[in-house]
Amino acid sequence: MNIRIFFFLVILSVQLAHAQTYVKLGAYYFDGWTGTFPYHITPLLVDSFPEREPKWGWMTSSQKIVDDQIVAAANAGLSFFSFCWYYSGKETYKHEPLNRALSYYRNSKYKDRLEHCLLVANHKGFEIGPDDWDFVTSEWISNFKDGSYLLVNGKPILIFFSVETLLRKFGSVDSLSKAFINLRQKAVSQGLKGVTLAACIPQNSNDSLIAMAEQSGIDVITGYNFHSAAFGKERKIPIEQLIQAEKGVWQNISSRTNLKYIPTCTLNWDPRPWSNKSNRYDKAPYYAGYSPATVNRSIRECIKWLRQHPNKIVAEKIALVYAWNENGEGAYLTPSKNGTNMLDGVKKALKAQKRN
Numbered sequence: 001m002n003i004r005i006f007f008f009l010v011i012l013s014v015q016l017a018h019a020q021t022y023v024k025l026g027a028y029y030f031d032g033w034t035g036t037f038p039y040h041i042t043p044l045l046v047d048s049f050p051e052r053e054p055k056w057g058w059m060t061s062s063q064k065i066v067d068d069q070i071v072a073a074a075n076a077g078l079s080f081f082s083f084c085w086y087y088s089g090k091e092t093y094k095h096e097p098l099n100r101a102l103s104y105y106r107n108s109k110y111k112d113r114l115e116h117c118l119l120v121a122n123h124k125g126f127e128i129g130p131d132d133w134d135f136v137t138s139e140w141i142s143n144f145k146d147g148s149y150l151l152v153n154g155k156p157i158l159i160f161f162s163v164e165t166l167l168r169k170f171g172s173v174d175s176l177s178k179a180f181i182n183l184r185q186k187a188v189s190q191g192l193k194g195v196t197l198a199a200c201i202p203q204n205s206n207d208s209l210i211a212m213a214e215q216s217g218i219d220v221i222t223g224y225n226f227h228s229a230a231f232g233k234e235r236k237i238p239i240e241q242l243i244q245a246e247k248g249v250w251q252n253i254s255s256r257t258n259l260k261y262i263p264t265c266t267l268n269w270d271p272r273p274w275s276n277k278s279n280r281y282d283k284a285p286y287y288a289g290y291s292p293a294t295v296n297r298s299i300r301e302c303i304k305w306l307r308q309h310p311n312k313i314v315a316e317k318i319a320l321v322y323a324w325n326e327n328g329e330g331a332y333l334t335p336s337k338n339g340t341n342m343l344d345g346v347k348k349a350l351k352a353q354k355r356n
Contacts, residue, residue, distance in 0.1 A: 022317065022350075023303050023306055023317050023319055023350075023353060024079040024080070024317055024318045024319070025077065025079055025299065025318075025319050025321065025346075025350065026079055026080035026081065026082050026115075026150070026318065026319075026320050026321070027073065027078055027080075027081060027082070027322075027333060028082050028084065028119060028224065028321070028323040029081040029082065029083045029084065029101060029323070029325060030084045030324075031083070031084070031097070031098050031099065031100055031101035031102070031325075032098065032328070033058060033059050033060045033325065034059065034097045034098075034100060035059045036097040037097075039274065040274075040328055041058045041059070042274060042328070044272070044273045044274075044275070045058075045274070045327070045328055049272075050337075050338065051336055051338050052273075052327045052330070052336065053327075053336060053337045053338075054325070054332075054334040054335065054336065054337065055334075055336060056068065056334075057337070060101075060325065061101055061104070062104065063104045063107065063108070066104035066105055066108060067104075067108050069324070069334070070105065070108055070110045070111060070113060071110055072334075072335060073114055074110075074113040074114045075343075076333075076343040076346045076350075077346060078114065078346065079114070079115060080114060080116055080150050081105065081114060081117075081324060082116070082117050082118070082119045082150075082159060082320060083099075083101065083102045083105070083119065084119050084121045084161075085099060085120050086098040086126045087120070087126055087132065087139075088125075089132075090132070090135055093139075098121075102116075102118075106143075106146060111148050112147075112148060114148070115148050115150045116148055116149060116150060117150040117157050117159065118140065118143060118158055118159065119160075119161060119200075119224070120136075120140075120158065120160045121161045122160060122161055122166065123162055123165060127168075128165075128166070128169065129169030129170060130175070130179070133179050133182070133183075140158055141187055141190055141192070143156075144156035144187065144195070145190070145192070151196075151316075152196040152198075152220065152314050152315075152316055152318065153196050153219075154193050155192065155193045155194045155196045156192065156195055156196065157195075157196040157197075157220070158195055158196070158197055158198065159198040159199070159200065159222060160197070160199050160200065160218075161200050161224060162200065163200075163201070163209060163213045163216070166216075167212060167216070173215045176216040177216045177217050180197060180216060180217040180218075181217065183195055183197075196219050197217060197219050197220070198220035198221070198222050198262065199218045199221060199222070200224045201221050201222070201223060202223070202226075203223070203228065203229060203249045203252075203253070205253070207256060210253075210256055210257050213259075214259060219259060219260070220259060220261070220262055220314060221257055221259050221260070221261050222261070222263075222264060222320065223263075223264045224264065224322060225266040225269070225322035225323070225331065226246055226249045226266050227242075227269035227329075228269075229242055229245035229246045229249050229266065230242045230244070230245035230246075231285045232285075234285070235283075235284070235285050235286070236288050237285055237286070238287070238288060239268060239287040239288060239289040240289070240294070241287075242266060242269070243294065243297055243298050243301055246265070246266055246298075246301075250263040250302075250305055254309065254312045261312050261313060262313070262314060263302055263305060263306065263313075263319050263320070264319070264320040264321065264322055265298045265299055265302045265319065265320070265321045266298075266322050266331065267290070267294075267295055267298055267321055267322060267323070267331045267332075267342075268287055268290040268329075268331040268332075269286060269287055269329060270288075270330030271329040272286060272330075273328050274328045274329065286330070290342075291340075291342075291345070292342050292344040292348075294345070295333070295342050295345025295349070296344075296345035296348045297345075297349075298321075298345075298349075299319075299321065299349035299350070300352060300353075302319050303353050306319060321333070321346075
């Protein structure tokens with residue numbers, strides 16, 4: 001063999017081996033920015049938190065802006081969006097404003113730059129039960145067939161926000177298990193290898209909820225956010241405390257299951273702009289000091305945790321961040337109109353893993 005070719009192959013093999021250690025980082029995407037819901041773009045958010053306004057303005061649900069966001073996310077090193085997917089009923093689902101960004105993504109000329117998956121937001125007002133199962137599974141499988149859909153273990157991944165509401169609607173672990181089997185069989189019958197099912201487990205979940213998730217057929221445990229990880233007696237909490245406390249959450253949940261785990265970085269939590277008489281966010285704890293630097297540290301700590309726990313994570317080395325655009329709750333990566341760009345923190349963290 002030519003000596004130059006030999007050394008080229010050696011260098012290439014080393015590079016490929018190193019590339020396999022890179023984390024595949026995704027961000028949850030919430031499309032509440034259509035102008036349809038007054039409790040999202042509140043006067044308090046607009047008047048008192050202008051630093052959160054995206055460079056495109058508060059209403060970002062359009063084809064052009066979703067295109068721009070795909071490019072911005074991909075340029076920063078993100079690998080995928082996990083779209084919050086809402087089912088509001090067979091008659092209203094097709095016109096659900098909260099799902100518009102997903103449609104814009106699927107029609108985007110840039111979608112080959114960024115994969116996607118669904119987070120089924122099956123909380124209050126959007127719960128799913130047996131009567132809707134055939135309909136929603138057909139909708140999910142339609143998404144799975146998209147070439148940009150995220151695969152875990154060779155199968156499209158579907159994340160459920162709540163196992164508890166599924167169990168309540170289906171009535172038992174056994175009934176839910178049968179529904180999951182039905183979903184997998186339907187996926188296989190349409191040419192897919194199956195479905196990887198993931199469930200968000202809250203940080204304070206008891207062992208019984210984790211056990212029921214396992215028994216029902218969930219494959220992967222993850223979370224949407226762990227915003228109360230550093231809550232204590234203080235109301236205004238330095239965000240560094242969240243970064244440190246969240247590592248304990250990942251460790252605690254992953255140690256109580258034999259299932260694979262996808263950690264979520266909770267970038268921030270400050271929902272004061274969404275305060276009302278019901279949630280009393282104006283009196284609740286929040287974090288202070290959110291910046292590109294804290295984004296960098298949060299993601300770097302997550303990458304470090306993934307490397308320290310190779311047997312607990314999925315083969316694709318996936319992690320999630322909360323969130324791309326939870327602007328109302330203070331967790332966002334969308335570049336701000338005032339010039340601040342939280343994506344700078346993402347870029348630094350992902351570049352750092354390539355150097356180490």
